[in-house]
Amino acid sequence: MFNDEILNKLDDILINHKAYLVGGYLRNYFLKNEISKDRDIVVIDNCLEFSKEVANKLDGTLIELDKENQIYRVVLKDKENFFDIALALENDILADAKRRDFTINSIFYDLNKKELFDPLNGLNDIKNKILRTFDFKNMLEDSLRFLRLYRFMAQTGFEVEENLNNFVKENFYKINSTAKERINYEIMHMFEGEYIVQTLNKMYEDGVLELVFPFVKEIKKIPPNSHHHLDLIHHSIETVKNIRTNSPLLKIAAFYHDIGKPSTWTIEPVGRHRFIGHDIKGAEIVKKELEDLKFSNKQISYISKMVRYHIYPASLIQCNTEDKKAFARFIRKLGDDTVDIIELSRADRLSALRSEEH
Numbered sequence: 622m623f624n625d626e627i628l629n630k631l632d633d634i635l636i637n638h639k640a641y642l643v644g645g646y647l648r649n650y651f652l653k654n655e656i657s658k659d660r661d662i663v664v665i666d667n668c669l670e671f672s673k674e675v676a677n678k679l680d681g682t683l684i685e686l687d688k689e690n691q692i693y694r695v696v697l698k699d700k701e702n703f704f705d706i707a708l709a710l711e712n713d714i715l716a717d718a719k720r721r722d723f724t725i726n727s728i729f730y731d732l733n734k735k736e737l738f739d740p741l742n743g744l745n746d747i748k749n750k751i752l753r754t755f756d757f758k759n760m761l762e763d764s765l766r767f768l769r770l771y772r773f774m775a776q777t778g779f780e781v782e783e784n785l786n787n788f789v790k791e792n793f794y795k796i797n798s799t800a801k802e803r804i805n806y807e808i809m810h811m812f813e814g815e816y817i818v819q820t821l822n823k824m825y826e827d828g829v830l831e832l833v834f835p836f837v838k839e840i841k842k843i844p845p846n847s848h849h850h851l852d853l854i855h856h857s858i859e860t861v862k863n864i865r866t867n868s869p870l871l872k873i874a875a876f877y878h879d880i881g882k883p884s885t886w887t888i889e890p891v892g893r894h895r896f897i898g899h900d901i902k903g904a905e906i907v908k909k910e911l912e913d914l915k916f917s918n919k920q921i922s923y924i925s926k927m928v929r930y931h932i933y934p935a936s937l938i939q940c941n942t943e944d945k946k947a948f949a950r951f952i953r954k955l956g957d958d959t960v961d962i963i964e965l966s967r968a969d970r971l972s973a974l975r976s977e978e979h
Contacts, residue, residue: 625656627679627702628732634674635733639665641714642730644721651728651747652777658702662732663717668708669693675704715740722766723773724753753782760788764795765803768833771824772807775814786827793829801915804833808914812869812876818862821876825854834876836910839883846894849973853879856972863968870920871961874927875968880907881928904929926958927965934966 628642644661664671672693676683681703684694691708710717718727718738724746729738737744741755752773760766767789770781781789796804811817824830831837843853851859860875881903882896889895904925911921937951955962 627697628660630678631675631732634671634678638667638671638674640671640732641709641738642732643717643728644726647728647730648725648743648747651744660702660704662704662706663709663714663729664706665709665712665714668706672704672706675706714738719755720759720762722754722759722763722769724755725773725779727755750777750779751782752777752779752785754785757785757788760785760792761795763799764792765799765807767793767796767829768799768804768807771820771829772811772814774823775811775817775820777814778816778819790827790829793827793832796832801913805915808833808873809869812872813867817872818858821858821861822855825858830854834910835913836877836880836907840879843882843886843894848894848896851972853882859972860965860968863971864964865968866961866964868961870923871927871965874924874931874961875965877903877907877910877924878928878931878965878969879903880910881905900929900932923958926955927962930955930962931965931969934963935970 631640641663642660643663646657646660649655649657668691672683672695675681676695679695679697681695681697684696686692686694686705693706695704695706697703710720714729718729718740721727724741724743726743727739727741728743730736731738746753752770754760770785770789773779774781811820814820821830824833825837825841831841837854840857841852841854845852849856857876857879860878861872864872864875879896879899881899881901884906885896885899885902887895887897907928908921908925911924916924933951933955937947952959
């Protein structure tokens with residue numbers, strides 16, 4: 622923080638203002654020792670005046686986000702660095718800390734005194750790797766916080782304090798009142814997280830996964846069978862685990878890849894489970910769920926394509942053909958997504974094997 626050149630430029634302004642750095646900037650610093658480009662600042666008194674002075678000092682653009690609650694954004698010329706500046710709740714920094722979602726986001730850095738202010742022991746919770754809230758009422762103020770809890774779990778691998786976990790499970794249904802665009806934002810950040818597999822398993826265990834992803838209600842009905850040794854929901858999560866890239870969209874596609882199986886599911890008299898055409902059917906029905914979750918047309922097209930062709934590479938290999946034209950057709954059809962399709966197919970096949978068969 623002392624080496625943040627942009628923050629250091631504000632020293633002259635701070636002579637006449639009381640301001641604190643808070644939120645993700647500090648959380649990420651203590652988690653990863655990295656400097657974020659987005660900086661949240663809370664101010665005591667004269668929030669608009671302070672925001673104008675920051676914009677002027679840094680040659681940035683001032684944007685009014687919420688006039689009533691005095692929330693402003695200053696975007697710097699590089700379009701990457703920006704400040705979100707807000708008036709402290711009740712004009713009191715302790716009150717502001719107590720109303721925040723989680724204690725790991727309630728750590729403040731006093732820009733005037735150049736010292737930390739950690740009234741709710743957020744640093745200790747980071748050390749102990751636990752997600753906790755000061756007051757359950759904070760969760761009810763914005764129902765998105767129920768999903769944000771799992772997003773932070775995916776990003777940090779932290780455990781959830783038991784009482785908070787129970788409260789979230791009991792109230793997660795309130796997420797349905799939240800704008801889908803905001804839910805989409807959390808989903809994308811979840812799938813960027815290093816601990817997404819553990820988080821998906823935890824959400825399923827907590828009974829909330831299908832409230833975010835409705836298709837889970839159907840795929841969880843399909844038991845282990847000759848195609849995969851796990852039931853279908855855990856096979857889908859295992860496929861996410863086996864994706865080797867950091868692409869959140871490819872991991873989302875892996876999660877959805879068998880969405881067409883419930884609607885194509887038959888059981889032969891000998892007991893064999895069949896899912897004929899589930900790739901084609903899945904590519905059709907995945908679009909509706911992704912549209913409901915406000916994915917962009919480009920994202921929907923990509924994920925639908927992954928679902929449609931996820932068994933193509935395996936089928937090509939099983940033909941035992943040396944016909945180079947078949948492989949050329951495959952590459953021509955998939956184009957720039959060829960490598961991603963191969964990776965998804967690989968992850969799918971590995972997830973169908975027991976660990977001792979890998």
